[in-house]
Amino acid sequence: MNADSEANGEAKREDRAAPPASTSTKEPLLEMRGISKEFLGVRVLDKIDLDCHAGEVHAIVGENGAGKSTLMKILVGAYEPTEGEIRIAGEVQSFSHPLQGQHAGVAIIYQEFNLLPDRTVAENIFLGRELRRGMILDRGEMEARSAEILDQLSPDEKISPRSQVGRLPVDRQQTVEIAKALSLDARIVIMDEPTAALAGHEVERLFEQIERLKERGIAVLYISHRLKEVFEIAERTTVLKDGQLVDTVPTSSVTSPELVRMMVGRELDQYFPPRGDPEKRGPVKLRLRGAGNDLLEGIDLDVHAGEILGIAGLQGSGRTELARAMFGADPFERGALELDGKEREIRSPRKAIAAGIGFVTEDRKSEGLALAQSVRDNVALAWRGLTRALRREHVLKTSELVEAVELRYRSLGQEVRFLSGGNQQKVVLAKWLATEPQLVIFDEPTRGIDVGAKAGIHDLIRGLANEGVAVVMISSELPEAIGMSDRIIVMRHGRIAGELPPGSTEAEIMFLATGERDIATEEPAAPDAEGPR
Amino acid sequence: MTGTVKNAFGTFARTTSGPVYLVLVVVFVICFTVVTIDGGTFLSVDNVREMLVNSVALGIVAAGQTLVILGASLDLSVAYVISLSSLIGAETMDGENSRMMLGIGAVLLFGLGVGLVNGLIITKLRVNAFIATLGVGLVIRGYIEANYAGPAGRTGDDFRKLGFESWGPIPLSVILLALVVAGVWFLLRYTGFGNRLYAVGGDEQVAKLSGVRTHRVIITAHVLCALAAALTGLFLASRLGAGSPLVGQEATYDLQSIAAVVLGGTYLLGGRGGVLGTIAGVFILAMLDNTFDQLEVNSFAKDVARGLIIIAAVAAYSVRWSKRRRRQEIAAEGGLPPGGEPAVAGGGVAR
Numbered sequence: 001m002n003a004d005s006e007a008n009g010e011a012k013r014e015d016r017a018a019p020p021a022s023t024s025t026k027e028p029l030l031e032m033r034g035i036s037k038e039f040l041g042v043r044v045l046d047k048i049d050l051d052c053h054a055g056e057v058h059a060i061v062g063e064n065g066a067g068k069s070t071l072m073k074i075l076v077g078a079y080e081p082t083e084g085e086i087r088i089a090g091e092v093q094s095f096s097h098p099l100q101g102q103h104a105g106v107a108i109i110y111q112e113f114n115l116l117p118d119r120t121v122a123e124n125i126f127l128g129r130e131l132r133r134g135m136i137l138d139r140g141e142m143e144a145r146s147a148e149i150l151d152q153l154s155p156d157e158k159i160s161p162r163s164q165v166g167r168l169p170v171d172r173q174q175t176v177e178i179a180k181a182l183s184l185d186a187r188i189v190i191m192d193e194p195t196a197a198l199a200g201h202e203v204e205r206l207f208e209q210i211e212r213l214k215e216r217g218i219a220v221l222y223i224s225h226r227l228k229e230v231f232e233i234a235e236r237t238t239v240l241k242d243g244q245l246v247d248t249v250p251t252s253s254v255t256s257p258e259l260v261r262m263m264v265g266r267e268l269d270q271y272f273p274p275r276g277d278p279e280k281r282g283p284v285k286l287r288l289r290g291a292g293n294d295l296l297e298g299i300d301l302d303v304h305a306g307e308i309l310g311i312a313g314l315q316g317s318g319r320t321e322l323a324r325a326m327f328g329a330d331p332f333e334r335g336a337l338e339l340d341g342k343e344r345e346i347r348s349p350r351k352a353i354a355a356g357i358g359f360v361t362e363d364r365k366s367e368g369l370a371l372a373q374s375v376r377d378n379v380a381l382a383w384r385g386l387t388r389a390l391r392r393e394h395v396l397k398t399s400e401l402v403e404a405v406e407l408r409y410r411s412l413g414q415e416v417r418f419l420s421g422g423n424q425q426k427v428v429l430a431k432w433l434a435t436e437p438q439l440v441i442f443d444e445p446t447r448g449i450d451v452g453a454k455a456g457i458h459d460l461i462r463g464l465a466n467e468g469v470a471v472v473m474i475s476s477e478l479p480e481a482i483g484m485s486d487r488i489i490v491m492r493h494g495r496i497a498g499e500l501p502p503g504s505t506e507a508e509i510m511f512l513a514t515g516e517r518d519i520a521t522e523e524p525a526a527p528d529a530e531g532p533r
Numbered sequence: 534m535t536g537t538v539k540n541a542f543g544t545f546a547r548t549t550s551g552p553v554y555l556v557l558v559v560v561f562v563i564c565f566t567v568v569t570i571d572g573g574t575f576l577s578v579d580n581v582r583e584m585l586v587n588s589v590a591l592g593i594v595a596a597g598q599t600l601v602i603l604g605a606s607l608d609l610s611v612a613y614v615i616s617l618s619s620l621i622g623a624e625t626m627d628g629e630n631s632r633m634m635l636g637i638g639a640v641l642l643f644g645l646g647v648g649l650v651n652g653l654i655i656t657k658l659r660v661n662a663f664i665a666t667l668g669v670g671l672v673i674r675g676y677i678e679a680n681y682a683g684p685a686g687r688t689g690d691d692f693r694k695l696g697f698e699s700w701g702p703i704p705l706s707v708i709l710l711a712l713v714v715a716g717v718w719f720l721l722r723y724t725g726f727g728n729r730l731y732a733v734g735g736d737e738q739v740a741k742l743s744g745v746r747t748h749r750v751i752i753t754a755h756v757l758c759a760l761a762a763a764l765t766g767l768f769l770a771s772r773l774g775a776g777s778p779l780v781g782q783e784a785t786y787d788l789q790s791i792a793a794v795v796l797g798g799t800y801l802l803g804g805r806g807g808v809l810g811t812i813a814g815v816f817i818l819a820m821l822d823n824t825f826d827q828l829e830v831n832s833f834a835k836d837v838a839r840g841l842i843i844i845a846a847v848a849a850y851s852v853r854w855s856k857r858r859r860r861q862e863i864a865a866e867g868g869l870p871p872g873g874e875p876a877v878a879g880g881g882v883a884r
Contacts, residue, residue: 116739117735118805119731127739128729128740128745129744130725130728132724135724136724
């Protein structure tokens with residue numbers, strides 16, 4: 001037994017040095033066999049097999065809730081599997097704490113970075129295993145080693161180990177994450193949606209870094225919704241669906257539609273409700289001229305009653321900021337805002353609600369709902385914020401509202417946290433309908449909602465517009481932005497980069513969003529893709 | 534002012550405790566002016582020494598409190614720990630010089646125990662720190678009230694030197710304070726524990742997923758905080774010559790220490806700040822007290838003024854931080870402040 005493990009130890013070292021091609025025929029560096037996981041009796045993973053060779057990039061794809069993240073959390077030791085076995089370089093592992101995963105050489109780069117913005121790069125990289133001389137931290141050594149790894153990863157643009165992480169741009173924060181993984185002598189690096197927050201050229205840089213990981217004989221597990229990336233860098237792809245393994249295939253042997261079919265179990269459903277008749281669109285509801293604040297500049301915009309105005313753009317381009325400004329959460333400080341042709345100031349959400357504006361936020365769990373309260377209380381939330389006169393005018397009819405949004409619920413007293421994502425979103429919508437709004441802003445209305453439920457939300461949004469409500473819809477899912485919108489505004493750097501007619505292509509949007517021509521994405525995102533954070 | 538001095542000053546002002554020292558200087562100038570105009574003396578050796586000695590008790594507790602607050606925790610039991618520590622110390626010493634070390638040992642052991650209990654309740658039983666330490670404090674208060682009606686025990690003469698003797702011009706107690714502050718500073722700046730404490734306070738999930746044993750860090754912080762409170766009890770016993778069942782509560786060391794920490798620029802929700810700010814906060818409070826005493830301001834006006842100053846200072850830090858954080862987020866997202874250049878690493882971001 002001892003001799004065995006020693007031999008394996010030797011093998012590891014050889015694996016690391018050997019070129020990737022020759023290792024792929026050997027036994028895989030990572031083997032997961034029959035992994036299952038139950039939470040409170042609910043089986044979220046069912047007998048998953050997965051392996052990955054040294055120097056290989058292995059993609060894992062699947063819809064939201066397919067079990068990708070759970071599987072990875074088991075691999076790093078954040079969760080314990082209910083059953084199944086993990087072998088690394090032939091040795092059986094059992095982790096009950098991320099520290100044990102670390103020791104075995106497994107590192108993960110989460111979609112949401114695990115970095116402390118107030119601490120320096122070196123402090124972050126060596127967090128939890130600080131280098132010491134005697135009792136004293138050896139900052140010099142930590143900084144030197146950080147610099148060494150960072151320089152390998154990003155030789156062109158040096159990152160100082162002393163910079164405060166929160167002041168670095170996102171892609172460089174990610175480089176710090178990767179450096180942190182490497183400083184652990186990781187043999188297996190998991191990347192969970194690493195490109196979610198990156199712009200096009202930053203993705204290229206990430207791929208270069210992944211190439212360097214491969215050269216070092218590191219096994220990379222790559223989780224992404226963006227199939228184009230999967231085809232670009234992964235040797236093999238594993239598809240998960242509803243906690244079960246669909247298949248593991250060499251990436252070159254499948255096409256993108258085939259992969260989508262495996263993920264969804266059916267052809268990609270491209271149904272969107274029919275657009276409104278442009279002839280019939282109503283008068284201008286909201287007009288912005290030269291509006292701006294800290295984060296926005298020179299916004300000229302008309303939103304008509306009865307239309308859906310889509311807003312696209314990259315993460316950080318000012319989409320959400322624009323919505324928040326219109327809703328008075330971070331109000332405009334310059335320019336003119338007109339509602340129904342009259343100049344108005346909307347300095348707070350309360351004023352916005354009184355003026356007939358609703359805002360379905362991006363993060364319904366923290367900004368849209370009181371999760372531990374009942375359906376009834378949640379539906380009444382925004383209505384309670386109305387002035388007494390308005391409350392008398394718009395009588396609250398909870399049961400009619402939940403019926404209007406086709407909510408599936410047990411009772412009005414049910415706590416909303418027990419509803420599915422789609423139904424929670426319907427509660428948020430009902431909450432706004434209670435104020436009888438004339439303008440509703442949706443920020444990522446179908447984020448984290450199952451494919452089937454999405455169509456229902458889309459119908460509701462179009463239904464609002466058909467009733468003459470002005471709708472503004474932010475979406476980072478380009479097919480959704482294109483399929484739903486009557487017009488699309490593209491944001492870039494806090495400004496409006498341009499406006500596109502309905503039926504524009506994703507390439508046209510990306511061109512406006514990035515200002516770069518070469519990032520045309522002929523590849524549709526996965527059906528349930530979560531957009532940039 | 535030369536460029537380098539200006540730069541060094543700018544760098545210093547950007548650290549978390551930097552602005553606290555600006556406040557310290559401003560408060561000093563105001564106190565000095567007011568007292569001098571009033572015909573008193575502010576900067577005499579005696580008065581400075583008095584202010585320093587008056588800072589010792591609060592300074593030591595607040596140094597401990599800094600640790601738990603940095604770890605996004607809180608210790609409301611310190612006032613009762615101080616009282617019972619003074620009693621345990623004085624009773625164990627029982628007026629005998631030979632029993633001094635025994636008394637110190639007993640008190641420190643008591644502090645260690647309370648800190649351990651606090652830490653374990655918070656981490657293992659997952660009771661919110663506010664409730665956990667309040668509860669432990671109430672238990673200690675109950676014990677004190679059931680067993681002590683007034684001062685008890687007596688410290689030996691040797692031990693009383695701690696409270697009254699000087700080493701050269703510097704009172705021994707001030708040296709004790711300096712040692713505690715230096716120790717905490719060293720711990721935060723130069724040890725793995727310090728780095729992890731900032732991490733746990735900054736984001737417990739991040740710390741955990743980076744392999745930090747977060748419970749251990751929190752428990753350690755609580756033990757150190759309770760030890761600091763026990764030390765304060767010892768110091769007060771040395772000053773009083775006996776143990777007192779009310780010495781901690783009367784000076785409301787629980788809330789005062791939290792006020793000093795926050796006044797010192799440490800973020801109440803953890804992860805940001807340091808002990809050098811805290812000690813500046815303690816000095817600010819001591820100078821205000823001294824000034825109010827010299828001006829013979831009534832205690833009501835004194836409390837009102839203290840309260841307003843604390844709120845004003847913390848509001849100033851908070852506004853400053855939220856602006857800075859917002860800008861960092863924009864920089865991090867690669868966004869562009871209107872009219873500016875794309876934010877690049879390190880540069881282009883106004884603080």
